[in-house]
Amino acid sequence: MSFSAADHGHMARAIRLAEQGLNTATPNPRVGCVIVRDGEVVGEGWHARAGEPHAEVHALLRAGARARGATVYVSLEPCSHHGRTPPCANALIDAGVARVVAAMTDPNPRVAGQGIQLLTLAGIRAEVGLMEAEARELNVGFVARMTRGRPWLRLKTASSLDGKTALENGESKWLTGPSARADVQHWRARACAILTGSGTVLADDPELNVRLEGTARQPLRVIVDSTLRTPPTARILAGGGVLVACAADDPARQAALAAAGAEVIHLPGPAGRVGLTMLLMELARRGINEVHVEAGATLNGTLLAAGLVDEWVAYMAPMVIGHHARGLFDLPALTDMAERRGFALRDVARVGGDLRLVLRPASA
Numbered sequence: 001m002s003f004s005a006a007d008h009g010h011m012a013r014a015i016r017l018a019e020q021g022l023n024t025a026t027p028n029p030r031v032g033c034v035i036v037r038d039g040e041v042v043g044e045g046w047h048a049r050a051g052e053p054h055a056e057v058h059a060l061l062r063a064g065a066r067a068r069g070a071t072v073y074v075s076l077e078p079c080s081h082h083g084r085t086p087p088c089a090n091a092l093i094d095a096g097v098a099r100v101v102a103a104m105t106d107p108n109p110r111v112a113g114q115g116i117q118l119l120t121l122a123g124i125r126a127e128v129g130l131m132e133a134e135a136r137e138l139n140v141g142f143v144a145r146m147t148r149g150r151p152w153l154r155l156k157t158a159s160s161l162d163g164k165t166a167l168e169n170g171e172s173k174w175l176t177g178p179s180a181r182a183d184v185q186h187w188r189a190r191a192c193a194i195l196t197g198s199g200t201v202l203a204d205d206p207e208l209n210v211r212l213e214g215t216a217r218q219p220l221r222v223i224v225d226s227t228l229r230t231p232p233t234a235r236i237l238a239g240g241g242v243l244v245a246c247a248a249d250d251p252a253r254q255a256a257l258a259a260a261g262a263e264v265i266h267l268p269g270p271a272g273r274v275g276l277t278m279l280l281m282e283l284a285r286r287g288i289n290e291v292h293v294e295a296g297a298t299l300n301g302t303l304l305a306a307g308l309v310d311e312w313v314a315y316m317a318p319m320v321i322g323h324h325a326r327g328l329f330d331l332p333a334l335t336d337m338a339e340r341r342g343f344a345l346r347d348v349a350r351v352g353g354d355l356r357l358v359l360r361p362a363s364a
Contacts, residue, residue, distance in 0.1 A: 003101070003130045010034045010041070010073040011103060011131045017046040017055070018075045018138055023189045024049050024216055027287030029076055029106075029142040033059040035097070037070035054079065056088040060095050068096035075135045077106040077128065080114040089118040099125040103135030107146035141192065141289030144310070150280040153195075153308050155293045155300060156187060157328050158315040164325035165297070175317045179352025184294075185212050187313060191219045191292035193243075193283055196236075197299035198225035207235050208294060220288065223262075224299055226273045228253040232260035245274045245282075276306060301330035304341060307361075312343060314357040 003011075017032030025031075025047050033055035035043035043066070045058025053061075056078055060067050078088035078100065092100060100119050105128055106112060119126040136143060141152040158176045159165050165175070174181070188194055189210045196208060201223060208221050218241055223230055226247040236242060240261040246254070247268040254264045265282065269275025283291060293303065303309050334340060342362035349356045 001127055001129060003127075006036075006039070007073070007101060007130055010036055010071075011075070011101065012134075013041075013044070014055075014073045014075045015103065015131060015134050015138060017044055018135075020046045021048050022138075026050070026192045026217075026289055027142075027145075029139045031055040031074065031076045033075070034073040035059045035063045035067055035070050036073065037063075037066050042066040042070060054088050057091055060091055063095075069098045071099040071101065072097050073101050073130075075103045075131075075138070077102045077104065077111060077113070078115040078119070079106065079108075080111050080118050087115070087118075089115040092119065093122040093124065097124060100127070101130055102126070102128045103130055104128065104132045107143045109146070139289075140310070145284045145287075145289050150277070150284045150308075151192065151288045151291045152310045153280065153291045153293060153303065154187065154191070154311040154313060155295075155303065155309050156184060156313045156315075157300070158184075158317070159328055160317055160319045160321045160325070162320045162322070162325075163328050164321045165328055166326045167321060168324045168326065175319070175321075176315045176354045177317070177352040180315045180317075180354040180356065183351050183356065184315070185210055188219065188292055189215060191290045192288040193220040193222050193291045195222045195224065195291050195293045195295065197295045198223055198227075198229045199296045199298060200294070201225075201230050201234050201236055203296070205235050206294075207238070209239075219292070220283075220286075222279070222283070222291075224274050224276070224279070224295075228257070228264075230257060230262075232256045234260075237262055245279045247272055247274050273302075276303060276308060280308065297327055297330040300328060304329055305331060310360065311346075312357075312359045314359065315351070316355045316357065318353065318355075 014032040014034045018030040021030045028050045032046040043059035043063030045055045047055045080087050080089045116126045144152040194208045221242045223244045225244050228246050228248050228250050237260045242262040244262045244264045245267050257264050267275045267278045343359035344362045347358040
């Protein structure tokens, strides 16, 4: 299937529109739509929030009668089922559009090609696959949740050049500069949940919220706390929106955390620890697409060893703090280089005076 330069340009615009919902569309996918008639853009839209009209509906409203006979560019296959809103495929049919170009099919089993089928049966020329890689990248979390039953897990670290996160005594403020710390807020904002461990809560007492001007949504904060060490006075509990996953059965401590506003769930796994795969599956069940991790070496190492890390955002400060400082990952000693865990670089950028590397497991 061949697409013209104009097709590519309009789909690129649809994907840029979809990015407007980067921080707010969850648990739905980020979707943008452009309607073109006789070479002129007559309608545009994107999906902002769950329960609100989808991208196609916004674009159709702007296009009005000019949508008849037009070409529609949409970054995800139009939905075919009744959810909180009516099916977009039907709205496009009713508007009398002539052609629909979708970047990718919807990985949601409730759609999965049915939207395209509805359009085709109605006599609309429907094509899929234009800029699919870009559209898929924008919705890596939604695709992951729909296809494998757990969210996309993005691990964030900040370290020195020699891979250390804090001095031996625990002091870590500040390794990276203000620009890097501000950049982290954007990764937090796009996430559906921020995950940490009880060790980080005890050591740093973080809030782990999004501190960007105009923030419309705070991610769910999740604490992996096998033995319920989190104190009810921890700052992260302020304001609610916190899930504590534990392995211990301690009604008194559970009640104290619940009284502080947290929801406590019991997910025992091997060796008396929280079952992390079970936790991620539970988060997926709750509509969590992307999980942003800011934790210590123990949880980082466990997640990496279990093969649960999909992406690693590593900030590196141009300094060395020595062998005795704390490391990034607590992992068993390797006896053979064949056991090493490799990563592929996706992006390298300078952020203020620091470096930011975006990596994914080489096996992926």
